Amino acid sequence: MTIKSYFPILDWGRRYNRQTLTSDLVAAVIVTIMLIPQSLAYALLAGLPPEVGLYASVLPLVAYAIFGTSSALAVGPVAVVSLMTAAAVGRIAAEGSADYASAAIVLALLSGVMLTLMGLFRLGFIANFLSHPVISGFITASGLIIATSQVGGLLGIKTEGHALPDLILSIIEHIGQTNPYTVAVGAVALSLLLWIRLDLKNWLKRFGVPKGLATIIVRAGPVLVVFLTMAWSATMDLGAKGVALVGQVPQGLPLLSLPNLSLDTIQQLALPALIISIVGFVESISVAQTLAAKRRERISPNQELIGLGASNIAAAIGGGYPVTGGFARSVVNFDAGAATPAAGAFTAVGIAGATLLLTPFLAILPKATLAATIVLAVLTLVDFSILKRAWSYSKADFAAVAITLGGTLLLGVEMGISLGVGASILIFLYRSSQPHAAVVGLVPGTEHYRNVKRHKVDTVPGVLAIRIDESLYFANARYLEDLVTNQVAANPGLTDVVLMCSAVNAIDMSALESLEAIAARLADLKVRLHLSEVKGPVMDHLAGTEFIAHLSGQIHLSQHQAMLAIAQHRLKSVPTPADAGLGSRGPQSATSH
């Protein structure tokens, strides 16, 4: 690893030219327009003042441009991480308090440091333990929770909670306080946004608007809705009619600062920060890899950890909250032609400018507009088809999805994803602790040995060939002992047992002791024990052990060679060749043993 590999900007920066600059600038303008309402809305979802969303869309983008490896990834506040922030910070501070905002900053800092350390220590593989079914279930459940959490904003009532039961109870409790003006703003905003997404493009096309311009207008749609409802709010004085408005926000960008770090806060936020880091990283790397594959570029997962870590540290310094690479905005960035991470830096400049210009006017923006923006954005996250696909592929994968989805909906994001990861690991361990094993025989006309129950194969009387379909380790060592003991008991008259190890990828010390126990029991019964197809890495470990030194049989390169050697041995030791099996009269036909 050279210093340069930690600063991808040194690589693409040297190849930067006017063409890439133009591409990046165009993409930046489009993404900026898209990000403004989203940033405001997601900050609100995180329980923070809306301008914090803008702050979190400036410095992190610059940091990612320096350290990130994806040319298309757009980092910033995203829906799921905002919900997770609200859940984590809401546990230690009251929404709206100064402590709440500063805890969100600490959360971003912790997450940034964790991600950076994971990247430096090359621990990107940790993210692999978040399986695809778990992620899918989690994202769908989060989308549902987020949409439900915005119902209050659309009705003008106060709701609480970060899991479905709390939210629904909260809505029922306060439904009587619904404000009709808020409902009107929410309904108009929601309808407009839906229409913009579904119909506006075709409508513009019908009026002869060129495709490129139509796309930009559609992308700018949410900003137009923001301005429209701001105008409505101002002219009708909606604030006086009980419609919740964003209210006065500090003008300009916050001074760069680091949050007050108390050991207590760090302890309380460490675990949520870790979960947010991993979820954010997995979401981000999936987007980055999908987009990179389309352009045949390569993403370095460990450098991406450093890029996201730097972004989150930057978010903390800039007064924001945890950020990650978002799916929708990255796709827009990619489609708009972003050629290098510089597009992100230009977007940051755009957002910074907008922040300076926009903040004075935000006071009159109805919060219902932002709630409508969120609802529309997260509906694309909800996808129940994963349940059906998982069910039809494997019940174990279905269980992982269902546990994650149900756990997240009922118990909240942190509990839900932890349950999902725990369940998928336990399912894997349970399965490997009860391994599949097959008695095998020779496929006629080949040197290939397969399960007697599934294939028409030839077996040799007195020889039991067992293929164990799992690495042998502590969780299944005793199972192996029972298996061999039972098989031997069920086959009287055995002279040889061959353990075919083609699927045994490791043998740990507990399993070695079980093998020794098996060898001792077989020795008592005067049955020879052979091994076949033991892999190199496994043999390297076994080589010096007592087990191998005192093995009654041999170790054979292939199962076929083992069977031939056993037949040879019988020919030598048994005077009548008729008894010798494979060697003399060929294998016996059998479909089950």
Next chain:
Amino acid sequence: MTIKSYFPILDWGRRYNRQTLTSDLVAAVIVTIMLIPQSLAYALLAGLPPEVGLYASVLPLVAYAIFGTSSALAVGPVAVVSLMTAAAVGRIAAEGSADYASAAIVLALLSGVMLTLMGLFRLGFIANFLSHPVISGFITASGLIIATSQVGGLLGIKTEGHALPDLILSIIEHIGQTNPYTVAVGAVALSLLLWIRLDLKNWLKRFGVPKGLATIIVRAGPVLVVFLTMAWSATMDLGAKGVALVGQVPQGLPLLSLPNLSLDTIQQLALPALIISIVGFVESISVAQTLAAKRRERISPNQELIGLGASNIAAAIGGGYPVTGGFARSVVNFDAGAATPAAGAFTAVGIAGATLLLTPFLAILPKATLAATIVLAVLTLVDFSILKRAWSYSKADFAAVAITLGGTLLLGVEMGISLGVGASILIFLYRSSQPHAAVVGLVPGTEHYRNVKRHKVDTVPGVLAIRIDESLYFANARYLEDLVTNQVAANPGLTDVVLMCSAVNAIDMSALESLEAIAARLADLKVRLHLSEVKGPVMDHLAGTEFIAHLSGQIHLSQHQAMLAIAQHRLKSVPTPADAGLGSRGPQSATSH
């Protein structure tokens, strides 16, 4: 499962006769004599009044005789479980208080219920996750902690703590208060016990004492030391000289009762009870299976759970504390000829009688005698050779031992064993997340394919055959993608990739998506993807998927058939036979790819 299988006594009880009765009675006498000082001592180790040890050696033995399947296992208080009880109960009540004793009873009850439920739901496999290296490290560390914890008793000073650092600091702090008379009693008791164990048998032999009688005298030795130091205490009035004595204990057996169960206590003791249950079960089942194997008997692990569960519930009812099958006493029971679990019931009668007779005299017994008994008993637990054996076999197993041993010594029993189990599972997951894979070629003269780096094998230009040595699941799915992508990038001019799946024991949904991604990338490069040696259970899952439906190549029964089919395909599609590889001019020799 019939009712009878839950009551093994119905089975062996029918075959009970005078001969088995005699054997069982002889064994019971010997074990009773051995158990009396041990029971007193272990109760003290658990922080309980010594008579509680006797209580815990009565009803549990009767319960095990009804529900247990081992003819030799002797249940009762054991060293490691006593230490774990002290650690668990010491956290919620002060030693010597009524709450402490009743919490120990609750712990036994919880453990009994958990074990019984695990047995009824056939969850005995959970114990497999306590690997042999972890158990070894844990037992050794526990032995060291226990021995250290008795130093205070031998010096007549008060010590505190359940982990090594606390204990050592505590000894150093109070060393000035050492009582010389206590040291004398402790030294004499320790020397006598050592001499009895090491020399007495030979000494008796030299005096012509028959071997059988000599064995009984040696076994009774610890009881003799108890009587001797009691006499010393009485004649010299050691109590007045500052020697800690056992003191007045209630006479007779406690009335059968159930403890006061508060939800709070249950919550605090649930996790320790689970750990004690699993550790106790693993210790017990290992002893039972070792002894059963010598007599070619079978132990039913799930019924053993029920047997131990019933014993612990009985311990709670009888005013005792958690019990399990002990190693030393079971071996003695076995050697003495115990023929059925009835031997345990007779031992219970013996202990009950001793409790009634002995309690009036216990008041003058110096505690140092019991401390000496414990030190000698646990020294056999300490075995550092496991560290050396694990190191030479595999660094991963060594890490598991070292973490368990160090964790237990420094952080206590519960933390130590939890760390050990956690570490061994993480090591397993980490290894399976970074699977070994090999490019394979044909072993000349066979149909067997092996690693090009380890064997002299033949490969075919343009065909890449990769054997993946691991089940494909979420933790290594992305790894597989990278592996194939990198291999393909390193081998320009490829026409076919064969994934040899002989070692792939499962493919989960995440891995299926990775396979789909690999297939898509290879399709872009116009490289055909084949599978070979896919196992039945794996194929059952894959059968209906899109991946199989759109596979560019074929699925072959064996790797050899795959290579032949590819050669055939080339012969058909390529006009010049010289290019066709294996089919026309035979495989090319290669030792690396």
